[in-house]
Amino acid sequence: MTRIVHVRSLDPALYEDERTVLLSAGMIRACRLAADSTVKFRFGSASCEGLVRTAAAPAASPGEELGLHPELARRLGIRGGCRLSLVYQPSAATLYAGPLVGVLLSRLYPSQEMPFGSMTAFCRELGKAGEEAGVSLFFFSPEEMHTFPDLAGLYFDGEWRKGVFPVPHVIYNRLTSRKYENKPEVQHFLKAVQLRHQTRIFNDKYLDKNAVFSALGGEASLRDCLPESHPFSNYHMLKAMSGRHPVLFIKPASGSLGKGIFRLHVREDGSCEVRFSALSGTVALHYPDLFEAYSHMAGKIRTQAYQIQEGLDLMTIGGRPVDFRALVQRDGDGEWVLSSIVARIAAEQHFVSNLARGGTMTAVQEALAGSSLASRKGSIQRTLKSTALTVAQAIGSNVKGTFGELGVDLALDAAGRVKLLEVNSKPSREEFSLPSASDEALARPSVRRLLEYAVYLAGFM
Incomplete structure (x- = not known):
């Protein structure tokens, strides 16, 4: 049984034994532990012996607490004040804390406010959502791999702070450059953490367009939508x-x-x-x-x-080609679900709709309403969604790799038939709107789904 706890640093003057792990009587019973027993305590790749002690009943606690001796917390790489999940496995006599998730980014910038450049807002949103969900997140780049088996990185705690972490349970690969991903030291690191620590990595590679269309060519349900x-x-x-x-x-x-x-x-x-x-x-x-x-x-x-x-003879608005970017993700059960879909309208005199090339984004229904296909917008919208989901499921079944999210680019020809353009394993986060200022405390469903899938991969269920 997994429980979310708030980590509290113990006063070493009151608890001399550096192995001390303080839990409530209820938590000890729920985890099927025995008071005053020793257990193996794991956080990512870090492992120490812990001595379980019963905490005095708090006067008014907002939730369960995990008290750790500062030395034990330091050895494990757990910071005080964070929220994380606990699960005990009696067969291994091991108390697992986590999940610890590392987000691998192309680079860190020397800026307190924007340490990840244009990805900073997304990373902050992900960090806040992780705290709420009891998932410990940190963010690192290839430059931090030289400290392996420990990893330096940043975490969000109201502001960006530096920390040192063990190898995580799960790595979310957000490298946005093949140049970085193909570096020998990056490939060596990714293989090493998988082999030595059984780290699960998702979105572990870029997709090759030829490999994608070859893999999908055998899917009868997709044959009509493949140019x-x-x-x-x-x-x-x-x-x-x-x-x-x-x-x-x-x-x-x-x-x-x-x-x-x-x-x-x-x-x-x-x-x-x-x-x-x-x-x-x-x-x-x-x-x-x-x-x-x-x-x-x-x-x-x-x-x-x-x-x-x-x-393809594509649907246009004002003479500008339109396509559709669907974000399809795996959920907390490892199943594919559609998280969002938007229309992208190419800039004037452009034949590609990418936002990086001046394209604009709008709602699917709004785009269809402004086209010659307006009378069929309901059925077309349903077909776009079902096709995106089918494509993701086929990629998951037929392409080697672990993918937690895919950007599926679809188009409509002039007759309203749905066609697949390409599939992207590193969909741009800028192509899906960030929360408004009034909702900035709330994480988008697509962000929460990333965490749910990471929890699923880590086995903290």
Whole structure:
């Protein structure tokens, strides 16, 4: 049975034994412990012997307390004043505290107010929600891995504070750069904590577009929503695809944020237009034939893996393409649930809708109401939601890795048919609105769901 407790630091002058663990009589009974018994006490990878003592009944306690001798708390890496969960396993004679969850971020900034840059508001929200749920959270980057087996990091306690922690039960991988994720020291660390400490890691890797479409191709329920897509290999493939589809999208297989995407339009006279995004906006180049267009793209295509995908005649608002980003997450039972879905409208003269490329976000119903599909908005909205859920379930079943959340990008063609564009294992938190100032004390359901899944992975249920 798991119980949430408030950690209190004991006065060492009153409790000389550095192993002292003080619990109420009710908690001792609930955990099936014996007073004055020794147990193994674990917090993440840290382990110490504890001596269980019965606390005097408090006069007016708002909840259960866990009293720890300061030396025992220091050895375990548990800070006073936090809230965490306790569960006792008689078979192992072990009292587990936690769960301890580490959030792995690309970097920490030397700023007290914004230590995680644009991710700071999300991290603060996650930290507050963790305190409420009895989950101990800290935030660290690859720069802190050199202290392994201990980990330096930051935690939120009304303000950002530095701390040192054992290896956590669970790591939520929020590395937003493949450059960081693929570093040898990062890969070595992630493998080491899994092998030595059985740490569970979720969202453990980026998804490859070609691997995703290959994995989903065998799902009969998704066949109609998959645009024709292949790993891009050579000019002959480009020629064959352009014979079937006058518009093609050529995307980096491991790209994100709309970077490096080419939009190729082959006109009836054989001439071609190639569009791509640059810092100044969308650039359009014109070529007399397909081979000339291919020659322009070939330099980049040879240096990394690309995907070639059928171009769709997308639903538009005011001439601007619209797509939909669904956030699908695993809940406290490990099951996939839809947390939110928003519409994204491309900026003027842009063919991708990413917010990083100037796109805007609006409610799905509002976007549909402003389109030619307004009369079918109810059924379309239901299909968007069910398709996003089906895609996530198929990824979870067919793609190697542990994923706690996925950003599923969907589109509607001009006939109102739902099509899958791509799936992102590191969905941008900025694409889902933060709480308003009046609700800033409340964590969004999507944030609470992350914690529920972390608790599930850690086994604190």
